[in-house]
Structures are given as structure tokens and as C-alpha cells.
Amino acid sequence: MSAVADANRGDFTANPRVLVVTLMAVFIGVASAFVALALTKLISFFTNLFYYQRIAVGEFTSPAGHHLGVWSVFIPIVGGLIIGLMARYGSEKIRGHGIPEALEAILIGRSRMEARVAVLKPLSSALSIGTGGPFGAEGPIIMTGGAFGSLFAQGFHMSAAERKTLLVAGAAGGMSAIFATPVAAVLLAVELLLFEWKPRSFIPVAAAAAVAGALRVPLMGAGPVFATSGHLPLAPLALFSALALGLIAGFGSGLLTRLVYASEDFFGKLPIHWMWWPAIGGMVVGLGGLLYPRALGIGYDVIRDLLNARLIGTFLLGLLITKAVIWAIALG
Template sequence: MTADTHKRDFAENRRLPGIALLAAGIGVISTLAAFVLLNLIHLFTNLFFFGELSFAERSPAQNTLGAWVVLVPVAGGLIVGLMARFGSEKIRGHGIPEAILFGKSRMSPKVAILKPLSSGIVIGSGGPFGAEGPIIMTGGALGSLIAQCVRVSAAERKTLLVAGAAAGMTAVFGTPVAAVLLAVELLLFEWRPRSFLPVALACAVAGFARGALFGAGPLFPLETVPPGALSLFTCVIAGLLSGALAAGLSAALYKTEDLFGKLRIHWMWWPALGGLVVGIGGFIEPRALGVGYDVIGDLLHLHLALQVALALLLVKAVMWVVALGSGTSGGVLAPLLMLGAGLGVVLSHLMPGNDPALWPLVCMAATLGATLGAPLTAIVFAFGLTHDSNALLPLLAATLVAHGFATVVMRRSIMTEKIARRGYHIYREYGVDPLERHYVDEVMTRDVETIDAHSTIDETLARYFGPLQTHRAYPVIRDGVLTGVIDRTALERMSTAPDREGAATTLLELMQTRASVVALPCETCRLVATRLAVHGLERMPVVDDVNTRRIVGIVSRSDLVKPSLAHFDEEHKKERFRRLGTRAAKRRLSPLRRTG
């Protein structure tokens, strides 16, 4: 049996069952947190717009405040600004990727308490946001807090944080598979069993628990007719328009954020200014206030006229961009669903010959996928919200077109732009590390210069570390067996000792007190690169076996660059192995060959 037979497709992790069990418990807790948050939104909506202490679900669009409605979001923004300044600034804005990537997934108890409270106030006072963003952050904070109470690594803590966040999204929308994909595309920044499985389990548990609190079934049940071949043309148009809408919204959001940053007043007051714009927009189009899940349902079922959909699209976009740019607390999913569905309603009136009910759903998913840079999440999310299997093919086509458009036009998504503005770089293309695909025996140097273990320190310094020194360190061997590795620093320390007795010491005696780190030919370059970094080494001897310790080569940091070079050739070196056989074809290709 060769050493290769012991290699695994995935890294072994014996702690996975324990982490998965913790994630399952976090899934239940996040579902309860979602229930609390939604009821907080209902409570504050009734309090702000109807003057009642009630948890009944009512739309702020039904208010009878008249022009006074303008001041309601201002009051909510002012309260949240005070909470952010004197409580925790981390409740501002949307999303948690920066906490995962750069904060070792440590979130404070303040965030777990203040985030749902501030979001309930903002949305309850008419803020044009959904509950999913705050519950994602709240669930993540709860997962992080639980992880901080047990002995786990930073990577395991990240997994539990994301498990709470994804479970929260599942609880709000009832879309566990989409929540798992959201975690992979936007939060985990990896696809590995050690993180994927606990997150998926938390979402599954949240999905089952949701049925007891919110009921089963899709949030927006819908069934469209099977699309025809000509629908592909409309899908391309819908994808391009959705991608353009996503790019425009992202650019407008951060331009607005820049404008707020130039104000000469403390950021605590910004949410109140944003609330003023929300209030004016709510006075013009009351349906744009609050979460708006009922409005999304009306758009998907074409219950709103074209003029109303256009007004809603414009007013909601302005309200959402200004409110979020002001730094208030809110989510992005529900507003993007409404804006995309509004675009779809407009498109359904312009594209005859197709099922009109299809395009609000398609544009909704395409806009979401392009804005977040998460196309798979958007496709599965739209299906999970509606259970409309007939729409899967149009969803796939339009969302991928929108994502492609946004990838070309936008350097970053709406989520990663925020991180980039803090001086960090996010690279979201996943691939197998080239170092993981190559073994040490492919890159090591086989012709190794060694030192005999019976040499003294003075002899070694004079012969190997003099003016003609070629290496920083050398393997020390005795009868072909490795005894250790020696470098100039250790030798000079012994030779300059006050008693000078150490200068006559043989390397064999010296090696008895020095443990050596070795590599095996069958180990991956990634494993050895990590070992070099952990021990602060430049090079490492390679032995045939840990027991015999017969040296067969040496691997250095420079050797570990070789897999990256091979990967570069695969990605960028252009080759052609076949040519057209006819003379006419060769004549047609000859100008190309002449011009290079």
C-alpha cells in the first residue's frame, strides 16, 4: 500500500461532531431570537404609527397620521443614533463579514441585545428594511457568544457565528438551503466540511423549529406556467436590467455614505437625517414604509398597477439608499426583493408573449444575486420563497446574466465594498490551494549537501560557514541517518562561549539536545509550508520515514513557490494542440500566425 492511499479528500476533523452539536443548539436559539425580533417590529410599528401597545402584525401603510408621518422615522433614527453612540457602534449598517474575517469572530453581548432592539425601532418607525439583516447579525452574535464560552479555535468560532446567522435567516424566510448557500458565498469564505456541515445542521434545525413558531409553507407561494424557448431572450434582458439596477443601487449607496461622511455633525445625528428622507418618501408612497413583505407578495402576484410599481420602485430605492447610507440599522434582502420585483412588474408590461407573473420573481432573484454577488443563493432563495419549480430555468438564466454583468461592471459587491473602505481586501474566488495538490517529493532538492555528525564545531564553522558559505543551515547525518539541522547562529554561540570548551564538541553531541523538524516525501506542500511557518524555518530535511530518518532531500521556502508557478501556467499559458487540416483553412489562419 503506497502512502497516497492514506490521503483523504477532505481534512480529518475529530472535533466536527461536537461543533455540529453546538451548531444545532444555536439553530434553536437563533429561531427564538427571530421570533423575538419580529414581534419587536410589530410592537414598535403599532406604537409609532397607531399609538397602541400590541404585537399584532399591521402594515405602516395603513396609518392615518397624514403629514405627521414624516416625523416618525426621524424619531426612530434619533433613538438609534443615541443607542449606537452610547451603546455600541457595531449596530450601525448591514452585515457581519468584517467581524468574521478580521475580528476572529468575537462579537460582544451588547451587539446581541442592541442589534435586534435598534432594528425593531428603525423598522417599526418606518425604516425601509427587512428583518433578515438584523436577525442574521443577532444570530451571528449569539453564535459567537456561545462559542466564546467553550474552548474552540478561531475557525470553529467562525463556524458557530455563521451557523447562528444562517439559522436566523432560515427562521425569517423558511429557506434553509438558501441560507446555507448564503453562508458559503458571503460569510464562510470557504467550502469545507468542518464549517459547511455545522452550518447546514443549524439551518435544518431552524427550519424545523420555524414551523412551530411561524407555520410551514413558502412565504410567497406562486406558480407560473412553464417557460417557452422565447423566454430566454427576456431572461437575458431581465438579467441585464437587474444587473444595472444592482450596480446603480450599490454606487448610489456608497456615494450617499460618502456625502454623509462630509457632514460637519456627529454621525449620531445621521440616522435622524436619513429618517427625514424616509418620512417624506413614506408620505408620498406609504407602501414603501417598513418591512413590506405584503407589498412584495402583491408585486409577485401582479396586484399593483404599473404606475404604482414605478412609484414604489423609485421611492423605495431613494429611501433605502439614504437610510442605509446614514448608518442606521437594517437589512438589505427584503428591500432588494421589493426593488427587483418592482422592476419585474415594469418588465412584464413591456415584454408581450410571456407569462407576466414570471418576471417579478425573476428580476427579484437577479437583482438580489447581482447586488450581493451571490447568484446561487438568489436562485435557491427565490425558489424557497415561492416553491415555483417552473421558474427555476428562467431564474438560473437571468440571475447568471445579472451576476456576470455586475462582475464586469462592479469591482466589489455591496457587502465587500464596506470592508474594502476599511482598508481590507476580500478575494471571493474559491479554488484548491496549489500547495495542496502537490507533494514534497515533486518540489524538493534531491542533491543535498550534508555535514558529518563527527565534525567539531570549529571544523564546521571553518568549512561550511566561511566566505564560501552556500546555505544558511545544513542537515547533520551519521551513517546516512539524519541527526538534526545546524545553522551558523547555534555554532557561533557555542564557539564564543567564555570557556571555549564547546568549540571542540562534535555535532553529534550537540544534536542530542536539539530536536529536528522533518518532512516526508508523501506529505503535501501545504502541510510542510505550514510547518515551516510555525517553526520559523527556511528549509527542512526530507526523510524517507520517521523511524529510519534516512535523508532523501531537502525542501525550502523557495521550492514551495514551484506549485504556484505551475498553477500560473495552467491559468495563463495559451496552447493549441490541433490545427485545421485543409489547405484552405490553413490559408485562412496564416494571417493570424503572421500577426502573432
């Protein structure tokens, strides 16, 4: 019994090799912070270019303030056409949200990613969001940061387990830098990508996230991405309302997932090459944006308004439905 217990504990011990991998993860954390900065600047650049016809970079810019009228419908279509060409003649790995592709690289590809993915993924994602795509930055930064971590590990001919650790370190570092949430980034990485809670992987990933989170302050500013005002303690009735809201959100997320799968099935049955699918999705995005311009783009300004009770009533309901539909179809 003692020998079995020792064997089980042995898998959770650390050896000096962890220090080497952690030092590499620190470097990847630095790189991930700059990758996150580049992604945010690219999104801002494309949004300003397509919706406001100006050359500017800065914080995330909402497309909702444009004055293009019905012509704005064509912007997501153009973006979809360019992305389709990039995917067909560049790399198919840039298709999709980013998180499933990172999982595929870990589970099937032995944590190996191509160098062109590290370039094309942030470029295509920024172009998609900048031309109105209703997506967030979490998927692209996980894929891009993970690609940098994987390439770094491949350059040193590391084992598959160490490649996975550095891939996840890059993903967690990117998440930490984008959202200023190093702890949440590590927990997300452990749950979605690592599939283990062991010192050999947890320590390097935590180090990368901490370094990237620290670098966020000089690179992108301090403070939370979604600042909220304080509120009074919740009454018991409000807690029950929160429970009901959680149930509704759970069923809603399941419905949204089914809608994504239905969209994928629909596109898969079309008698055309998949290169044209992003343009078709872009048409739906453009029409949805014509109804609710605030449904376009990354949507972080909408989240801030929601958290501070500046969006309520029927407008919020219409925005929610529109955003969900165009997101599911564009992602499918």
C-alpha cells in the first residue's frame, strides 16, 4: 500500500527541470503580453479603417458610431472574403474561434503549432472583429499565445508534455494581459487546456500569467477591463433572483451552443467551397448590425454598460437576440 501511495505522490512532485521550464515560461509570458498588445492594436486599426476611414490605433473602438448607413452591411462581407482567402491559401488552422483549435493541437497534434498560425491567427481575428465580427479576444489570444509557446518549445526540441505546458503558458499569458486577470487565466488554462493539476505544468503556467499580467500595466494600462460601480448588499429576494437568472443563463447557453452546431451543419451542406462561408456569415452580421449597430464588434463597451445598468428594457432584449444569432451564424 505504501509503495502505491508513493507512486501516486510521485506524479505530483517537482524536479529541477521545472525551474528550466518556468524560466522559459517567463519569457513566453513577456512575449504573450506584447502579442496581446498587438492584437488589441490590430482590432482598433481595422475598426477605424473600415468603419471610420481613418488610420488610428488605441483602445477597443466600437463600430456602432459609424455613419455609413446601409453601406455598413458590406463591411463584414468584405472582411469575410479576405479571411476566407487567408484560410484557404494561408492555413486552415485559423478557422474557428481559437479555443477548439488549441485543444486539437494539444490532444491530436502533440502540442505542435505552425509558425504561420502565430502570424495569420491574430491578423485574421483582428480583421474579423474589426469588420464587425461579434467575437471576443479570448479565443484569438489563446490560439496566438499558445502558438508562440508551442513554437518556442519546438525550437528547443522539448518533450510533448513540456510543449503542452509552454503552449498553455502562452495562452494563459495572453489571457492575463488582455483582461488583467492572471488568476482567472491560470484557472481557465488548467480547466480547458492542461487537464491536470501538477507542479510540473502549473508552476510555469502561473509564472507566465503573472509576468504577462504585470506587463499589462505599462503596456495597456492599469485597472479592470470591466469596471463596475459598487452596490448595496443583496437582499434575500435578490439572491433568489440571481438563482433564477443563473438557470436561465444555463439553458440559454445550451440553446446558443445548439444554434452554433446547427449553423455548422447548414454551412456544411452548402454546395460551395468553405472559403466562401465567412462572407455569407458576414452578410448576416451586416444585416444584424444594421438593426442593432451595438451588436457589431468586440462588444466590451456593451458589457461595461450592462454592468453599470445603462442598458435595460426592450432594447437590451433585441440586442441580446441579435448578438446571439449573428455570433452563432458567423462562428458556424
